[in-house]
Amino acid sequence: MMTNEAIQEDEPSDHFSVFSSQISKIKYSYNKIREVKSYRVGELFSAYRDILWDDGRHKYNVSSFIGEIDEILLGERFSAFDQGTLDNLIGTLRQRGNSNATINRKMAALSKLLRKAHKMGDIHSLPEFRRQKERAGRIRFLERDEEARLFAAIKNRSEDAYRLSVFLVDTGCRLGEALGLIWNDIQEHRVSFWITKSGRSRTIPMTERVKEVIKLPATEGRRPKGPFTKLSQAQFRAIWNDAKAEVGLAADDQVVPHILRHTCASRLVQGGIDIRRVQMWLGHQTLSMTMRYAHLATNDLDGCVTVLETPRGGAAGNAEGSVFSSPLMTAPSASPSKQKAEPAAVKAPRKSSKAK
Template sequence: MARKRGTKYQADVVIDGVRKRPSFATLAEAEAYENAVAKGLPEIGATTFKKFHETHFAFIWGDNGAPQATQYGLDALDQFIPASKPISEINSAFIISVVSEMKKTGVSNATINRRLSVLSKLLKHAEKMEITRKPPMDFLKEAEGRERVLSRAEEAKMFQYFDHMGLTLSGAVVRFLLYTGCRLGEVFSLERERVSEGRVTFHYTVTKTSKTRLVPLIGPAKDAWDTVRKMSALDKPFSLLPRDTFRDHWNRFRGHMGLLEDDQFVPHMLRHTCASRLVSKGIPLPQVMMWMGHRNIQTTMRYSHLAPKDLDGAAKALMEDA
C-alpha cells in the first residue's frame, strides 16, 4: 500500500516475484502505479506528458499498422505541450490553449483533429491506469471535401520529377500510392506474397481498420511494383527504401513545385486523389468504400459531392425491361 516517506510517496508492489518500492511526487501517482501493476498494465514510470507517451507508445499503438503516423502526431504535440507537463494537468482549458497555438501555425483543422485524436487515445489510456480523468475534447469542423487532391497536370510533373532526378524507388512509391489508394504504411509493409494475379491484398495485420481488402493492380501501380520487386529481394520490397528517405524526397519535390506552404500537399493526398477520382467517375460509394478500406460509409461520404449529378443513367436503368 502506498505511503508517505519524507517528501515523496512510495508504492509497494511485487513484479515477477521481485518487490519494488518506487517513489512518486504525489499519493495519486503512487496509487496509480500500484493499480496499474495489479491490472497487469505496463509500469507507469514518470507521468509527465513526454515520458508517458514514450513509455506507453508500444502498448497503445504497437498493433497499429502505421505507427509512424502516430509518432509524427506525438512529435507535433511535443512542440505545444511541455515535456514536464503532468498528464493529470491536461484538462479542457489546456487543450483549448494548445489548439489555439496550433491554429496560429496555419495548419488545417483536419491536421489538428488528427493530433487531437492521438492525444485523446493517450489520455484514455492514462484514465484506465487511474492517473487522470480524460477531459471532454471538441474536434474542429472540417470543410466537406476540403482534402487536397492532385491534378492531372501535377501528376505528370510528379512522375517527371522523380524520373528525371533518378529517384526510382520514391517514384515507384508515389505511383503505387496514387493508383491503389493505399496508405503509406501499407506500402512499406506490403509483403511480396500479397501480390498475385494482378491484385494486391492489404492484409488486416497492417491495415488501419483491421480488415483485409483486395485491390486491382493496374497501370502505374503495376509498373511500380514490377520495378521494385526486381530491384529488391526483400520479403517487403518497398522497405528497401527507408521511409525517412522517401519523406525527404517528397519534400524536395514539394519545394520544386513551390508548395512548401501548402500543408495538405503530403503523400496522404495521393490516397484522397484516388478516392476522389473513383467517385467522380461514377463508381458507387459502397464500392469506393471497399476499395479504400474505409471503416464506415460516413468516411466515404466525404467524397459524395464529387459524384456525377446527372441522373439520366439512373432514369434509364428504371426503364430497362419495362
C-alpha cells in the same frame, strides 16, 4: 443499564465509556491508501506508448503530438487534468494556427493517454473532451498532365520512387501501406494490404501498369523483402519535393504524396463507381470519409440541366420522354369532358284527364 444520574453528569461516566466502546468498534485499514503522485504528460506517454500504439507512422505522429502538448504545458506535473487546463491547451494550439481537424487528432491522442493513466490510478480526474467542428475543405487531386510532368521528374531522380508513385495513384493506398508490402501480399492480379491505419485488411485488383511497376529490374544481389522496401518515407518525400519544385508546384502545399490517394478516389467517383465500392477500395472505416468525394459524381445531375433548359410547354408535352418521368405519370384514358356522365332525360309532366 445506564442510569439517568449518569447521563446528567457533566463528565461521561465509566458506564458511558464502556457502552460507547462496545457499540462503536471501528476498524481502520491502511492497505488501500496510496500516495498521490504527479506526472508530466511526457512521462505518462513513456509509460504507456508501447501498450497503446503499435509501431509505425501513426505512433511517430502521436509522439510528436504529445511532445508539443508537454512543451505547451511547460512540463507541468499534475495528478488531475482539469477542464481549464484542457481549454487553455486547445486555445494555444489554435493560436499556433492549428485547424480544428489537427486539434482533434492531437486531442484524440491525449484523451487516449489520459484515459489509460486514469484507469491505472495515475491520475484521479479527467476533463471532458469535445470534438471540434471540422469544415469540409477543398480536396486537391492531380490532373492527368500534372501527373505526367511530376512522375517524369520523379523518374529522372529515382526509378524506385517512380514505381512507387505509379503504384500509389492506381491503388489509392497510403504511403506506409505500400512501403510495408512483402511479396506474399501480391497474388496474381490482386494485392492485399494487411497493415492499415484502420486495422482492417483489404484486397483490391491491380491495373496493368501496377502489374508492371511491381516487377523489379534485373539487378545483381539479394532480392528485397518487398517491391518498395528499398525506400523509406523520408527518402521518397525528399525525392517528391525536389520533383515538385522542378515542375512548378513548390508553392502548392497540398501537393504531398497523400494527394495520390485523393487522385485515385476522385477518378473512381468521376468514372461512375458508386460510393460504397470506393469506400471498399480505399479501406475507409466509415462511409462519411468517402463522402468527401461524392460531389465529384456530377453525371447523376446532368438530367437536371435538360429539365431546366426545356420550356414549360415542351416539358409538359414531353413528360413521357423525360429522364425523370415517373411510371405514375401516365396520360388519362379519356378527357374530362368525355368522362362526365350525360344528365338523365327529364320526363314531361302528365296531363290531367279531368277537365277543369
